[in-house]
Each structure stands twice: as structure tokens, then as C-alpha cells.
Amino acid sequence: MSMKIQMVDLMGQYDKIKDEIDKNIIKSIRSGKLINGPIVTEFSNNLSKFLDVDYVIPCANGTDALQIAFMSLGLKKGDEIICPAWTYVATAEAAAILGLTPILCDVDVSTFNLTADYIEPFITKKTKAIVPVHLYGQSCDMESIMNLAKKYNLYVIEDNAQAIGCKYTFSDDSKKFTGTIGDIGTTSFYPSKNLGAYGDGGAIFTNNPDLAHKIKLIANHGQNKKYHHNLIGCNSRLDSIQAEILNVKLKYLNQYNNSRNLMANKYDENLNVIDEIKIPSRTHNSTHVFHQYTITVKERNKLQDYLNSFGIPTMIYYPIPLYKQKAFSCFYPKGFSLTNTEFLSENVISLPIHTEFQNSNQDFIIEKLKNFYK
Numbered sequence: 001m002s003m004k005i006q007m008v009d010l011m012g013q014y015d016k017i018k019d020e021i022d023k024n025i026i027k028s029i030r031s032g033k034l035i036n037g038p039i040v041t042e043f044s045n046n047l048s049k050f051l052d053v054d055y056v057i058p059c060a061n062g063t064d065a066l067q068i069a070f071m072s073l074g075l076k077k078g079d080e081i082i083c084p085a086w087t088y089v090a091t092a093e094a095a096a097i098l099g100l101t102p103i104l105c106d107v108d109v110s111t112f113n114l115t116a117d118y119i120e121p122f123i124t125k126k127t128k129a130i131v132p133v134h135l136y137g138q139s140c141d142m143e144s145i146m147n148l149a150k151k152y153n154l155y156v157i158e159d160n161a162q163a164i165g166c167k168y169t170f171s172d173d174s175k176k177f178t179g180t181i182g183d184i185g186t187t188s189f190y191p192s193k194n195l196g197a198y199g200d201g202g203a204i205f206t207n208n209p210d211l212a213h214k215i216k217l218i219a220n221h222g223q224n225k226k227y228h229h230n231l232i233g234c235n236s237r238l239d240s241i242q243a244e245i246l247n248v249k250l251k252y253l254n255q256y257n258n259s260r261n262l263m264a265n266k267y268d269e270n271l272n273v274i275d276e277i278k279i280p281s282r283t284h285n286s287t288h289v290f291h292q293y294t295i296t297v298k299e300r301n302k303l304q305d306y307l308n309s310f311g312i313p314t315m316i317y318y319p320i321p322l323y324k325q326k327a328f329s330c331f332y333p334k335g336f337s338l339t340n341t342e343f344l345s346e347n348v349i350s351l352p353i354h355t356e357f358q359n360s361n362q363d364f365i366i367e368k369l370k371n372f373y374k
């Protein structure tokens, strides 16, 4: 008998670290410092050590992290930022809400990530920043993107919400964690992310002390001292309970990412032999933390129904390209279309992957995939 298959198993993960989590949550409540308490600073310091980045500024969620990053760079109404069309809505939304224009560019069909070649034709005099998203847990080719940004004098803000713990290798063999390569990196601690809280949370990374200072002010009402407001900011804080949880989970992040890789390897080996399935490609210069295991398939919708009939959940990340979303229709003329993004929206499907998977469940999923294409 197999257990119920889930896309993510947060409760199974919790059961293994329950004692430590529960104890720390109670400690946090008893401390009376519920927002931005000392544990928030402790977690920031631990994450900054883990990622080898000078500043980690926690905030309320990953969307705020992007918005605060844009605000700290002093970007103005009408400035253009280039981001992938193939991403979660937050990347473009955080720009649009500030009056910036999100210019959507296409992505590579095999890595799902934008590349310098796709970005360059979209650069205009108004372009101020590039926002690479390390989608599904693998790094964009940051070296070529950083070179492009240098050539045109653009900021780089990495949306690292899906790739925390992923490492990129430069051509000189030096390595950096994604999110610490550009001017600013952002992440989300949404519960299902690789480093997830039990509520909302996010963070902003930078090695630039001036930006770090500005980001800290902006995330806290522009205050440098209580009731002294230097800048128009916002209210975006991480609460102490979430910081306690994240501080525990950070210790297991490598282990969690390894478990995801074991599952991905097994999917790779077994699905690679099926002609109708294209497994996610791995690039030579990045590790992968498999936030999602996403395959490109024939007859996607039929396959989804078929798997569903056996109790196998799947997800489509993402069913509608950003330029086809009603909310973004003011930015893109009717009929605007990007070939690869269009193709992916019709052909990708993400399979269950998480840290608590039973081998027998994965065997079951693989068997059903084989049967479907028999």
C-alpha cells in the first residue's frame, strides 16, 4: 500500500523536527519580542554566513523583497526592467506596482531560464535593470548576464525565490550562491519553498553596504531612528516566530536539497528513456536544488488527467504567460507572443518532489508515466 502522494509534504518534514520547532516557537512567544526580535537578527546572520553574503535583510515576503530592491535602486516611473516572461507573477508585479515597465523576454526551452542572448535585443535607453529568475532551482547563466549588465550599465536583481542553496560556477572556477552575484538578490520563505517558514517571509541579499543601509530603512518605514523617517518606505518585517522556524530549518537546508536531488536523479534515470518526455536539462555551471522537477511532454493535459486518476498530483508552473494576463494587458499589445514561453505553457508539467518522499511512491509515479506512453 502506498501512502497518499503529495506535491510537497510539509507535515512529514515537520514531524521530524517537531521538538526543536515547538520549543523555539514557545521560547519566541515567551520572549515578548514578537516582531524583529533578536532571533530575526540571529537568523539573518546565520543565513548571511551560509550564503557567504555580507548583508541579509529579512522582510515580509518574496514579493516585498523584489519591491524593496527596486525602491532601493531609486528606479523611477517609466524605467524599464527586463525579466523573464516565464516566471511567477511576483517578479513583474513588484516592478509594475512602482510604475516601472516590466519588459518580458523569452527563456531557453531546455533550462527554462532567460539568457543574455534573449535579453540584449530588449535593452533600450530606458532599461535600468535585469531581473534573472533562477527558475525551478537552477541558476541562470550569470556570468554572461553580469557581462551584459556591465556593458549597458544596468543593475542586476536576482529573484532567488526558487533556488536558495544553488551554486553557480564562473569560468575562472570561482563559485557563488545564486542571489549573491548581482547587485541585489531576493528570496521568499513561503512554506513550500526550499527554505520555508510556517507563514510568510522573505529576505534581500547584497554585498553593497550603501544599498544594505537603504534597504533596511525602506523595509522599516524609512526610519533610521524610531519616529525619524528619512525615506518613504513600507512596512515589511519578518516575525520572530517565523525566524525561529527558519533558523532551525536552515540547519537542514543542505540535507533537504540533497533529498530533492536524489529524487530528481531517479526521475532522470527512469524518464530519460521515454521518447515523449524531455527531462529538465542540467547546466555545467550550476548545481540544482530542484524546487520543482519539471518535464516537457507530449499530450500534457491528457497526461495530467491520467496521473490524477491514480491520485498522483501534478502542477502546471505556469499555465498562462505573463503577457497574456489581464492585469498586464496594458504593457503588451494584443498578439504579443514569445515562442518558447508559449511552448512551455502548453507542454510542461511538474511532478511531485519534496524532502520526505517514499521510494515506493516514486516508483508508482514512474510506472504510471511509462504506462501512459506505452
Ligand SMILES: *Cc1c(COP(=O)(O)O)cnc(C)c1O
Pocket (backbone or CB within 6 Å): 061, 062, 063, 064, 087, 088, 090, 091, 133, 159, 161, 162, 187, 188, 189, 190, 200, 201, 202
Ligand atoms: C514564490 C516566488 C516569489 C514570491 O514570493 P512570496 O513570498 O510568495 O511573495 C517571487 N518570485 C518567484 C520566482 C517565486 O517563486
